[in-house]
Amino acid sequence: MTGVLDPHLTMVRPVRPRTPAGCEECLRLNTPWVHLRLCLTCGHVGCCDSSPMRHARAHAAYQGHPIVQSLESGENWRWCYVDETFV
Incomplete structure (x- = not known):
């Protein structure tokens, strides 16, 4: 599954x-x-899967x-945890 789909x-x-x-x-x-992820449904800020606690997931x-966006400077991508893909 990709992007707009x-x-x-x-x-x-x-x-x-x-x-x-x-x-x-x-x-x-x-x-x-390690890195931060922003929940695009409610604004929760969680840590990435490389972090010890994996709070975003x-x-x-x-x-x-399901959808997060990177909160890292210079990064502009979104990820769907359900479909395990960039959106």
């Missing part, structure tokens, strides 16, 4: 990062992260919010 894109909303300083859960737990699974 991904049915999960209907869940994308205009959002602002809820915790622009870092991963919401890692900040609370005082744990490290956990949020997507628990909340049912």
